[in-house]
Amino acid sequence: MMKYDFIIAGAGCAGLSLLYKILQEPTLQEKSILIIDKDTKNSNDRTWCFWEKNAGSFESIVHAKWNTLEFLSTGFEKKLDLGTYTYKMIQGIDFYNFVINFAKQFTNVTFLQENIVAITSDAILATVKTEDNLYAAKTVFNSTNLFNPEITEENSLLQHFKGWVIKSKKPIFDFEIGRLMDFRVSQENGATFMYVFPTSTTEALVEYTLFSSTVLNKETYDSALKKYIKEELKIDDYTISHEEFGIIPMSLAKFQKNPKKNVLNIGTSGGYTKASSGYTFQFIQKDVSEIVEKLKLGKNLNSDISFKDKRYNWYDRTLIDVLLSKKRTGKEIFAQIFKDNSPEKIFAFLGNESTIIEDVSIMKSLPIKPFLISGLRQLRSKN
Structure with a gap:
C-alpha cells in the first residue's frame, strides 16, 4: 500500500484549489501528494462565477468580469454598481488546465484516475480505497460524496440550472453589464430566474435557474431558454457553442467537516456551498487558504466552527x-x-x-x- 503525506480525494474545484495553495507554500510544496479522481478533467464541464474586491489567485484565467449588474423582477428593475467588488467568471477547463499544468512541475505530486469507493481511518493514518487499490496518508482531504448527508425534499431545495453559451449573428449584448437575476419568468416550478452574462457583443452565457425540490425534464429547460432568448433578448438567429447542466444542494442537512480521524471534508462535502445562494468558488478559496495556513503552522485541522x-x-x-x-x-x-x-x-x-x-x-x-x-x-x- 502506497503512503503519502496528503491524499486529495476528488480533483474538482476544492481539490485542485487546495493542491494549488499547498504547492505555493514553500514549507509544504515538497510533501508527497496524491490526487485521485475518476475523471480526467479535460472537458469544459462547468462555469464558476463569484465576486471579490481584489485580484485573486486565479486572476490570470478569469474569462470575463463585470462591475455593473442588473436585477429584474415584475414591476422592479435596478442597475447595480458593485463599487469595490468585481463579478468574475472562470471556465472549468481553464481552471483544470491551469492547476494541473502548474502541478506537473512537482515530482512529488501524483495524479491517478481511479474510482474511490471508501475512506477509512485509524489513529495514525487515513486510507482511501478505490476499485483497484489502497492508498494511505497522514491526512485525506475529501470532496467526494461519501460522507454527504441524505438530501430529501423535506430538508433541501435543489438549485438546478441549464446554461447555454450562445453566439448571435448580430451584435446585441452590452458586455459591460451582467444580468444577475431576471425573475420576470414563470414561477410555477418554484423560485425561477434567468442569468445572462455577455462576454462580447455577440456572445453570452444564458442560464435558466430554479430553486425547487425536484429537477425538471430536459425539454422544460430547453423550452424556457428558447422562449427567453426569443422574447426577452430578441434574438432569432444564434448558435449554441456550449451547454452545461448542474444541481447544487441548498440544504438544512448538516455536512460534516471531520467525518473520521485524519479526514477533512472540503468543498460542497464540507459545507462550503452557501446554502442560501449556491455560490461555492470563493468559499472554497477562503477555506483552503485557512487549511494551508494551519498546515504551515502545525495547527489542528479539526478546529471548532467560529x-x-x-x-x-x-x-x-x-x-x-x-x-x-x-x-x-x-x-x-x-x-x-x-x-x-x-x-x-x-x-x-x-x-x-x-x-x-x-x-x-x-x-x-x-x-x-x-x-x-x-x-x-x-x-x-x-x-
Whole structure:
C-alpha cells in the first residue's frame, strides 16, 4: 500500500484549489501528494462565477468580469454598481488546465484516475480505497460524496440550472453589464430566474435557474431558454457553442467537516456551498487558504466552527426554511433585498463578509414574522 503525506480525494474545484495553495507554500510544496479522481478533467464541464474586491489567485484565467449588474423582477428593475467588488467568471477547463499544468512541475505530486469507493481511518493514518487499490496518508482531504448527508425534499431545495453559451449573428449584448437575476419568468416550478452574462457583443452565457425540490425534464429547460432568448433578448438567429447542466444542494442537512480521524471534508462535502445562494468558488478559496495556513503552522485541522460561521449558517438555514415552508417566494425575498439595500452591502452579506450592523439592515428589508418563525425553528433544530 502506497503512503503519502496528503491524499486529495476528488480533483474538482476544492481539490485542485487546495493542491494549488499547498504547492505555493514553500514549507509544504515538497510533501508527497496524491490526487485521485475518476475523471480526467479535460472537458469544459462547468462555469464558476463569484465576486471579490481584489485580484485573486486565479486572476490570470478569469474569462470575463463585470462591475455593473442588473436585477429584474415584475414591476422592479435596478442597475447595480458593485463599487469595490468585481463579478468574475472562470471556465472549468481553464481552471483544470491551469492547476494541473502548474502541478506537473512537482515530482512529488501524483495524479491517478481511479474510482474511490471508501475512506477509512485509524489513529495514525487515513486510507482511501478505490476499485483497484489502497492508498494511505497522514491526512485525506475529501470532496467526494461519501460522507454527504441524505438530501430529501423535506430538508433541501435543489438549485438546478441549464446554461447555454450562445453566439448571435448580430451584435446585441452590452458586455459591460451582467444580468444577475431576471425573475420576470414563470414561477410555477418554484423560485425561477434567468442569468445572462455577455462576454462580447455577440456572445453570452444564458442560464435558466430554479430553486425547487425536484429537477425538471430536459425539454422544460430547453423550452424556457428558447422562449427567453426569443422574447426577452430578441434574438432569432444564434448558435449554441456550449451547454452545461448542474444541481447544487441548498440544504438544512448538516455536512460534516471531520467525518473520521485524519479526514477533512472540503468543498460542497464540507459545507462550503452557501446554502442560501449556491455560490461555492470563493468559499472554497477562503477555506483552503485557512487549511494551508494551519498546515504551515502545525495547527489542528479539526478546529471548532467560529461564531461568524455559525451566524451565517443560521442565516442560510433560516432562508431555506422560509422557502421550503413557502412562507414567502424566492422572487419576493430577493426583490425586497435588492430594492432596499446597496449592491456592496448585499454582496458583503452574500459573501459572509458583512458586519452585524449590515446584517441587521438586510434583515429589516424582509417581512419579520416568517423569518422570525423560521429563525427560531432553526435555533432549536439539532440537524
